[in-house]
Amino acid sequence: MELEKIIFQKIKSATKVLVVTHYNPDGDAMSSLSAFSEILEHLDKPFTAYCKGPIEASLRFLPQVDLVQEDITAIDFASHDLIISLDCGSVERTGIASIILNRAPNQTFIEIDHHPKVETVSDIELRLSEAAATTEIIYGFCRLNGIRISATLATCILTGLATDTGSFIYPCTNRRSIAIAAEMLWRGARLPTIIKETFYRQNVAALKIWGLAMSRLTINEHYQIAFTALTYQDYKELGADESMTDELAGWLACLDGVKAVLFLKEAKPGLIKGSWRAVDPDFNVARLAIAMGGGGHVKAAGFALKGTLKHLSSGWTVE
Secondary structure (H helix, E strand, O other), rough: OOOHHHHHHHHOOOOOEEEEEEOOOOOHHHHHHHHHHHHHHHHHEEEEEOOOOOOHHHOOOEEEEEEEEEOOOOOOOOOOOOOEEEOOHHHHHEEEEEEEOOOOOEEEEEEEOOOOOOOOOOOOOEEOOOOOOOHHHHHHHHHEEEEEEEEHHHHHHHHHHHOOOOOOOOOOOHHHHHHHHHHHHHHHHHHHHHHHHHHHHOHHHHHHHHHHHHOOOOEEEEOOEEEEOOHHHHHHOOOOHHHHOOHHHHHHHOOOOOOOOEEEEEEEEOEEEEEEEEOOOOHHHHHHHOOOOOOOOOOOEEEEEEEOOOEEEOOOEEE
16 A cells, blocks of 8 residues: 555544644745645644744735644644654654654654655655655545645645745656646646745845855865855854755756755754755765765765864865
8 A cells, every 4th residue: 555545544534643844944845735735624623733943924815824833832743643744854853853753652754755754763764855845745635635735735735736846947857746736727726826926035044054055156166066154153153953954955956057056054062964966867865965965866865974074175074
């Protein structure tokens, strides 16, 4: 049986569902949370939607956002027998890692994500790293389980796709993502509204941290690889969160004259995350990520390693 159908059965048999996405949510994260809230409401299933926040004003046009709980103390976790994380990348980014890791025996934890795998903590894992966005996976979940996609649900799915593909210009854009986007338009989603809300409303801290990363962009002429890096201190000084640069590697993949791009960021003290994106269609970044202990697919891959980023006059090093 497909994982999508197994998860659907778990939802139907659950008493109450907790759905959560990562803190400082981007467009795909909040769209996924909104989409799943729509699905659970359609199924008449009691649920709580949680996000540590803060939720940007640019994402508050999405349905169900006003119902998202941001106060962890207001949630009775023991009353939920099913926990679903969406687009989190790792359990730590849920903001409730300790609760999930110490869940009761009767509580099932499911991950639905398109980020490369970095850990094994869930009971069921629906992870498709080839998907352009987590909402693309949710679309497949709906289709396989016969869930009607309303105009509001279509808006959620299209928003996730649009934001994670940079309005369909990033290399992760493919036939499937375009086909799904076209169907969502047919079902009532409005792309001009989505772009206006998500791309023309930018957080100052996010723009500053992107600017810093751009100013450090370096090209290795020998290997034809572009790279940049941000430290934990950079994020802290600019009041930015590491999730604000989730789409930076994808955007850099539009760079001309290189085969691939690498973005290194210090997610927290002692933890470095690397994101590879292929520019040349024949360049396999998954092999590089695997060599570094990570994984992914040919055009987009990632890894995590312990250490601290240090900026030297000759470049960057990891200690």
